[in-house]
Structure formats: structure tokens, C-alpha cells
Amino acid sequence: MYQFMDRVARLFAILGGIILSILIVQTCLSILGRSISSILHSDFMQTNLPGLASSLLSTGVGSINGAFELVEAGMAFVIFAFLPLCQLKGAHASVDIFTSQLPARANVLLRTVIEVIFALVIVLIAYELSQGMLSKLRTGQTTFILEFPVWWPYALSLIAAVASAIVAVYVACMRVIEMATGQTLLPLDLEAEH
Amino acid sequence: MSDITIGLLSFPALLILIFLRVPIGLAMFLGGLVGLTIVSGDTTLAFARLKSETFTTFSSYSLSIIPMFLLMGHFATLGGMSQALFKAAESFLGHRKGGVAMAAVGACAGFGAICGSSLATAATMSRVALPELRRYGYSGGFSTATLAAGGTLGILIPPSIVLVIYAILTEQNIAKLFLAAFIPGILAAMGYMLTISIYVRLHPDSAGTRPRVPYSERFKALIAVWPVLLVFAAVVGGIYQGWFTPTEGAAVGAFGTGLIAFLGGGLTRATLSESFFVTARSTAMIFFIVLGAAFYNGFLALTQLPQEAAAWVGASGFSPWTVLIIILVFYLLLGCLMDSLSMILLTIPIFWPIVQELDFNLVSMVDLQSARLDAMIAAGKEIPAAALAEAQTMLASGQELTRELTREIKLRGVSEGALNRVNIERTAIWFGILVLIVVEVGLITPPVGMNLFVINAMDRKTPMVETYKAVMYFVGSDLVRVVLLVAFPIITLMLLPI
Amino acid sequence: QEVTLKLHQFLPAQANVPKLVLDVWADKIEAASEGRIKVDRFPSMQLGGTPPELLDQAIDGVADVVWTVVGYTPGRFPTTEVFELPFMVEDARAASCAYWTMFEEHMEDKEFKGVKILGTWVHGPGMFHTADPVETPADLEGMKIRGGSRLVNQLLTLAGATPVGMPVPAVSEGLSKGVIDGTTIPWEVTAALKVPELVENHTEFEGPALYNLTFVLAMNEGVFNGMSADLQQIVDDNSGMNFSVFAGGTQSDADGPAREIAVEMGNNIITVSDTSEWQALVNPLYDTWVADMKGKGLDGQALIDQARGLMSGECAGAMGKM
Ligand code: NA
């Protein structure tokens, strides 16, 4: 089971990484297009090589229209897709200076309660995100420049949010079983390296 | 119970949760959820906010800079930039007393120029420098403390994720904040090197020696750091010059470092996946804190606590300097227990409205008029010669220009409102840098110092206590720098045009 | 008090609309109810979220009353766009009056179902504020301009400019950093954003404006229905047609002082009196818009005709007073 969850979490992290990379490349292309276009519009080109400049410009070279919106739409998926791995590896920042003084049993209890609450919160987030998506679907709201439906990026994010919720629930269940049985089911010291 | 009381009570509640090891983002999220439910009477409001707020928080264009900077730092390591930096620094400084430690600090400063995060800088440079330090006989605690302190340069020297968050919270210009961070960052690196030379004089047995490197090899090592300079110039320079937005700059940096790593053979399918995993964990952690903070701060605003607090401080008659010092000390204390990003996200929405109302008089009308006039001259605008001469005489003698004169010259942007705006902006930038430094001190102050933990995890043989002892020297150097920057705002604001 | 209303919007408290319109409205309701209604004001998105979410915040009860730009949620309220068409609106009072009339007839039970609308209005003439002078559409070519709405963005694209989407509060920064070469906004907003200090050229149009934006003041339906009948009456008395015309008129009256600042600074104010070249450019926009509306089951041409008829007919010379 852990193997499976691990594979799911890694798969989403890689998907997120790929989308992130695409957004990075798209942003760079947009800057490139913008630079070329402003060189073609420059006084130098317009006075010396007006023919070349206008024929190049007519190919539509320029910044990518609505690049900003694509980054926003894609980034929501990227962050949700990064969440399962963070959840599975327990990579969230916390302060353990006081709890390290507590007896081991108290720590186990604390850890279990926290993971259960965390799972509930992420399930809640995924559920409300689905409500948000349905509302955007109903109202037909679009983005400003590219005018694509806002519910599309919501739906993409929802897929990753559901994966996060599944992983979070899995981790919580394992912690509960661990506490009940005293066994160790999840690898210890999940987050050694940062 | 009034809403403000609920808001006030939420602080201790939040701290208790955090000290019970509840992840900080989750603690703030719960604080917001429970707080909103109490204040509004049921869960409708809190749940309704979640319908779109997670999505809009995660899809923020400005925040997308964070995963890009994280990826860029990782690619820089894969491209061999951390090794190149350390080698170059070591070849120049290594033979001095404490020289290898100084080289580590220098390399951290260089790496900080292309990495937006302290933890990443600390971890990356430790991997390179820790073995070398131990090889040349540097003691365990001194080595780990040096790298923990050096790691903070990752955030002090631009680009910096914490500054990005600060800029978003206070609606300030990211490029200007990066520029303002530059001199304090260099001062930090110099301060740490000075600290090292003092430390090795006080503890002569804590550092060994290393042979001198011939100049031919030094320059070869220096030339190998060109990718770092290129990336820094493109990213930070490009953002400042207005060639692109900060997010675009981060994209250029990530693409450039990725390309360099790929061409150098460091970027393969396996290392690329590993980069995604590391970036994924840190990004998700940071964004969950951002989400929790947004949720919690929305609740605080609803209780009207930040607005009332600002009004109260404004009416209390405290001098601006008193308020500033209290806030900075508060950060230093909280920094012993919390990490920098969480502190900024949690407290800036409360402190910024207060600080915004404080008048530190960083710019006078004469300064503003002089700056605007110089800009006009530099831009080659036509100015009536007689009026110009008169204006320059007046400004040189510290006199404000008359309204008639400014109109004759067509001097723009010198209204009272403009002066006020410039003052608020400079206050925001100066305060931001001060906060940045004090929260970074928190990364190396015992007991909870994230940098200390990261490095100690990489060098299990050194007891934590040894690190704690040695790191206090670096904390001392930080404190001296804070005092300096508070006393002389011009150090921070020097590079910024008015 | 019996009812506390959370009024949420995206501008700072001292900006024109919050100060001259929303505060006036809120103060009047507080006074008329003798303190039984209290309006807590949350400027600058203090309660969280982004400006496009404001309307949903009112629907979902995150806030009780919101003021928002309808165009922030393109595609949701297509009928309102009739007042956003280029060169459609000349007088903000007449347009706000027509907007309220058509709101009651076409939108109240359809597009705005599920939320109580208290006022509908448009701002004064929208225009260009640019680094380099703009007199003809050709001057826009290659410029990066922040557009105010979906239709303005289409106009900019037609003229060969690159439309950039950014919220109003980000405009100063965008101009000073050269991220944009210019912006479209009415005069009224320029003072707070320090636009006259950042760019030297302003292009206004004689007759109908280059564009207008539509606003609504919206209230959560459940909160309104939960109030006692006499308090509901107080809210209704201070809302609707009279308030809408007052709001549109007040906002466009604020254009004058803001324009003075630019004049004072010696900026270059271009007034285009022969708008034929611009009209020719935007004519296709009317056709696409009517076709768009057809796709949504709306008769766009009829809406245009009705709006024009109202503005030159019964709404001409409308005055609103609070
Ligand atoms: Na940095």
C-alpha cells in the first residue's frame, strides 16, 4: 500500500514539475517574442528595414497573448499536484522543541491526532474546491484575456486535490493503526533531507 | 465576548497549537477556520471562503516565483555552480587563518545570488564545504555554525523568497526590495568573515591551515564561476531594469540554470525527477503556510484587530523609533521558536498597518525636488536656464523650491502626496530589510533554528551543543549589523533612486 | 444594533468611490435606522480573496455587501456589457439610469438571480493615459496597455496593442516599471494612482466615451431577507434607481478635479474630436458582440437599441441625490 501511495505522490509531483517546466519555457518564449517585437518596432528597424520589419511582424511574433493567465491557471494545478508528496513525506514545517520533552506515548497520540485533523482539512479543501468548480461551471465565468472558462483550471486542480486528500487520509489511517497496534507502518524519519 | 477579544485570544491559541507540533500552516488554517466560525456564528462563512480561496491563493502570479526560484537553486547545484563557487573562494581565501570557513561564507554569498532560499543554500553549500572544512582540521561546531550562518545569505542576498512574500503582503515593488537587500547582504557576508577571523584568534585550535594556491589556478577557478554571474545578472539585473516582471525573471533563471546544468551533463532524467521531488516538497510546504496565513489573516481582519491596533499605536504617542525597536526585538524573540516565512506571513499583516503610519522622515521635500530635477536633467528635458540656476542654488542651500519655480521648470511628482508616498515606500523597504535580517537571525538562534537542524542532520557526529556555542558569535555579528542598519537607514536605501 | 453588515471592496478607504459613494450610502443607512443597522467597512480586500471573487463572496455570505466591477467576471453577466461597448455612453447619469431600468427588466431575475442588487452604475468616460501620445488607432500599435474590460481588450487587440490584464491597484507600479506603456481608466482614478506623475499623455474623446465599466453594489439575499420589514424598507429606500444615478453621477463628477491635476502638471491632453477612425475600428466589435449575445440566447441589437433609446429619452438629464 505504501508503495502504491508513494508512486501516486511521485507521479503527481512529476506531473506538477512538467507543467511548471512548461510554464517556465512559455514565459521565456513570451519574453523572447516581446523582445523581438520591440526590436522590430524600434526606430532603427522602422527607418532602415521597414519592409523586413513589417513582414516579420505580420507573422505575429510578439509576447504570448495571455501568458499571465496561463501561468495562473497552470500554477494552481502545480501546487495541488505537489501536495501529495509533501503530505506523504510529512514535509510540513513544524516546531518540535517542546514536544520532544514529552513521553513517547504522548508524542504518538499527538502525531495521530494531528494527521487525522490534517486529513480532514484536506478533504474539506478538496470538497469545497469541487463546489467552487461547480459554481464556476454554472455561471460560465471566463478569464479576462483568453476568455477560456474558469472552471477548466479548477477541474484540473481538483484532480490533484483529490489525490492529496487520498494520500492524507491514508497517512492518517496508518497513524491510527500504528497507535492502536504499536506497530511501525510508515517509514520512520520521513523527512531527513530538505 | 467582542470580536477583538476573540482576535486577541487567537494568538495564544495559535502558539499553543504550534508548540504542540501542529504544522504551522495547519495551525494558522485551523485558527482561521475556528475563529471565523466563532465570529460569524456558524461554518457557512468559513467554508464558503474555501470554495475559491485555495484556488486563487495557489494560482497567484506573484507567488509562482517561489517554485521557480526553488527549481533554479536546485538546477544551479546540478550545474556544478556550488562547487565552482566554493573552489574559487577557497583558492583565494583558503590559506588564511580560518580561510576555508571564510571561503564557505563567500561561496554561500555567491550561491545566495542565484538561490532564493536559506535552507537550500545551507544544505547545498554544506554538501560541498563541510567535507573540506573537516579535512583541513576545522572543528565540528565551528564548521556547522559557519555554514548555518552562511546559509542565511541565501535569503539576505537577492533573490529571496521571503522578500517576495513581504513585497506581496505590503504591496511593494519586488525589484526595489531586491536592490535594497544588496548592500546589507554584502555587509552580512563581510561581518561573518570578520567573525570567523575573530573566532579563530580566540579558539586557535578550531581551524587548521591549507597551502597557498598559485595565482594561475586561482584565476582558472574564478573563471569557472561565470554561469553564476550570468544568471545573477540576467535575473536580478533584468528584474531591476524592468526587462521583465519578477516572475518572468524567475522563469528566465530557472530556464538558464536548467540549460547550463543540462549542457554540463548534470541534468539527467533521474536528477530532473529528483529536482521535482525536492521542489514539490518545499513548494507545497510553503504554499500551505501561505494558505493558512491568508485564511487566518482574513479572520483577524474581520475582528478589526489589525485596524484597531494600528489606530491604538498611532494614538499612543510612542515615538516611531520605540515602536520599530519593540517590533524588531519581538521578531528576534519569536525567531528563537519559529521559522522566518511563517513569522512574516503571520505578523506583517498586523505590523505593516502600524509601521505605515510611523513617520521616520527618510526623505525631505528638498531631497525629492533635487532627485526629480536631476532626473529631468538626465533625461535631457529643456529647462529655462535662469530658473534652473535659481532652483539649483536654492536646493543646494537646503531650501524648498517655490510653487512658481516648480511650475516654471515643469518639475513633476513633487506634491505633498508624492512626498508622502515616497516616504511610505522607503519606510516599507527599509523596514522590510530590517525584518528580513531579524527573521533570518531566527534561522540560526537556538533552540529552533532551521539552518542548524539542516546542517546538523548532515553532520551527525557533531553534537548540537557545539553548534549552538559557535553560532552565537555569528548571531552577535547579526545583531551589530541590525543596530547599524537601524541607526543609518541610508545604508539600506543608498542604491534606491528616490 | 440588530444587524451588522460587512461591506467589502477592493479600493483603499480614501479612494473616491469608497469615500464619496459607499460611505455616503452606509452612513445614510446607519442614520436612517437610528443605529439599528451598522455597516462595517472593509476596504482593499481586507477580508481576503481577489477582486473577481467579490460577487461570489456576496452570494456565498463571505461578505454581506460588496461593490465590484462587473467586468471582473467576464461571461457571467453578458447583458451589462451593452454599457461597456466602445463609444456607447456619453453621460454617466443617463447611462446609470438606463442600466437600472434594464437591470430591472432583463437581469434581476436572470443573470443576477440569487443576489440582491442595490445599485447599478457606470463610471465617467474611459480614456487612454500613455507614455507616448495616442491620437489615432495606429499610435497604439506595439504598446502594452492595461485594458479595463473584455471589450476594451478586444479593441486594443484590433489596434495592434497588447492588452495586459492587471487590477487597478497594480497600475502605478506597472507604469513606473514600464511593464505597461499605458492604461485605460477614467480621470477619476488617475489622482489616487498618481498617473499624471507617471505618464505625460492623456487621450479623451468628444461625445461618447471610448469605453465605460459597469459596477454593482450587491447584497447577500439571505441577509436581506433575514432583516425585519422596516429595516428592509430602509435599505430599499436608499438603493435602486435614485442611488444608482447618484453613484454614477458622483463618480463621473470626480473626473473634473482629477483632470485639473494633469492640467496643472502641464501634461499633454489630447482631445479627439473626429472619432471616425476609431469608430471604424470598433464597428466590427459591435457585430461580434451581437453574435456573442446570440450564442447566449440574447438579442444584442435590441439591448443596444433600448440602451440608446433610454439614454437619449427618459433617462436624459436624470439626476440622483442621496
Ligand atoms: Na538569495
Ligand code: NA
Ligand atoms: Na531560531
